[in-house]
Amino acid sequence: MAEVGELGLPNAADRRSGRVVVLGATGFVGRHVGGALEQAGYEILAVARHPRKTPASWRFHPMDLVDAGPGALVELIDRERPVAVVNAAGEVWSRTVEGMHRSNRLLVDRLLSALAVSGHRARLVQLGSVHEYAPQPRGVWLTESSPEEPATDYGRTKLHGTRAVLRAVETGAVDAVVLRLSNVIGAGTPRGSLLGQVAAQLLDRAVRGRPAQVRVSPLRSSRDFVDAQDVSWAVVAAVGAADGRGRVVNIASGASQPVRDMVDLLISISGRPARLVELPGTGPRSLPDADWMAVDVSAARTVLGWEPRRTPRDMVEDLWRAAAAGQHDGPAADG
Template sequence: MPEVGALGRPGGADGRSGRVLLLGATGFVGRHVGTALERAGYEVLAVARHPRKTPASWRFHPMDLADAEPRALVELIDEAHPEAVVNAAGEVWSPTADRMRHSNQLLVERLLAALAAAGPRPRLVQLGSVHEYSPQPRGVWLTESSPEVPATGYGRSKLHGTRAVQQAVATGAADAVVLRLSNVIGAGTPRGSLLGQVATQLLEGTAEGRTAEVRVSPLRSSRDFVDAQDVARAVVAALRSPGAVGRVVNVASGASQPVRDMVDLLISISGRPARLVERPVTQSRSPTDTDWMAVEVSAARTVLGWQPRRTPRDMVQDLWRAAAEQRDGSVDR
């Protein structure tokens, strides 16, 4: 088993809140969660497949969670003795159902088995998705009691993970809470997402003073977008909320934002000359598709003491600044 490094004592005399095992720590949401955990006084033990750059204050342990020997994760939990485990690992933009099943279902099953077999009993915070619910008609907010008939393979794979966690809690095999996230936006938003694609086209298309041609699918939908920093705060709250055990809690902005407005906002914030081109639809959409989504967050306020703070402008500004900095080596304003 790879060396974890010299681990301090969780909740010891150094005044830290305790140690958190953060799975998927180098991913988009994982990086934001790790930052929030550290700010809240936790020691971060980061676990991911690839040793991408992480803060020097984090300890890093390389592991492919879905492919590793089951005993390896048990040994890691026993050695680290974490106060909590946050599962931010998984596939979102994968084109294949097999990869999503592998990362969003098998990984969760192995994690739960490891938690049941390990000596410590840390709190598990599983990051799920509002796409586990059935699409609702315009004007109907998603709640924790909404029907669970996902319209996509991604939603189905995430729902499998959520139900596995619920079953483990029901049988006493886990102390866990599931946070169902809406569409997360912020610094490091993946290129595979719509706004990530727009940012990439703006950066690449305006080289040498050119006007970028930003090509997108028809922008006719509205979605609930939540800021990555708000999501990270919700994770910290879930670690500390005794009443969260066994609950599924939505984490979202509580509003439906037209996707066109978000794209226009990104183009405006970039300050880059651009021409927006909506590609024609080449195939009919599934009858289960919907053009509208908003998510009720009253349970998060009650159970976690959490509510969203940041605006669409905040999250899009963070997205743009990070994308421009990564490409140009300096913050592009």
């Protein structure tokens, strides 16, 4: 995987305007976000449970945000005085409800408690998920006013975090904006995701002279996939967006892509002979949401001045290059 610091962010301002604390900075999205913020001129303080390779220009602070309690985070914020805190920590592919409760609910509650009592006011950018919404019928785009009735434990725990953040903004305890991300793809895509697992099988099962057998669950759905670099640019915009306070903003591609097309594209880009086998009950665990998803991003254009720029081919090429280089095993969020 190319260093995250190499990400290109069109029109990003070089503000040199302070420090940003990135929680979950060693995870898939966190690494991309930190790289984008650094390119935009911010100093990065990376916070995560476990030390992993980060750019030499970042400072790293190990902390389990739940076990440490709010006091340790208050001390960190008061000492570092960041302009923003980005919460890229959390769980997507946890096998237990308890794991998602801890990382997606309890962690946010602890973070909000720390920000409320800190003597320094920093903007919080909370990374939520479009899976907080109710699944919509084919042809109905998700918007920020769509019903919030998640169909999964992941969506329910993420929704708790979003609502807690919005309540804290209403009481004046924090300055925050919530970005609800669609399905993020790019360099370092975790193996727990569908495309991450396909890439792993292409690498692990290829036999000289014979095609790799790629086993997946039936590919009948369509999803809105967004590039990790586009997501990172949205976070940069959210840090300084004057109109962002107390807003929920969807970050997505604005289009629905058949999952089969994305898998076929990955196999094509890999250049490896492969046979796709769809077997019910096998392959990576997927979120059991609607068969079709597309997300409206007009609010992101208005509030953040952001719009998606990269194509499905861009994001899948980045995924494959990183996987082929042996840098495919990053966690979904905080490690």
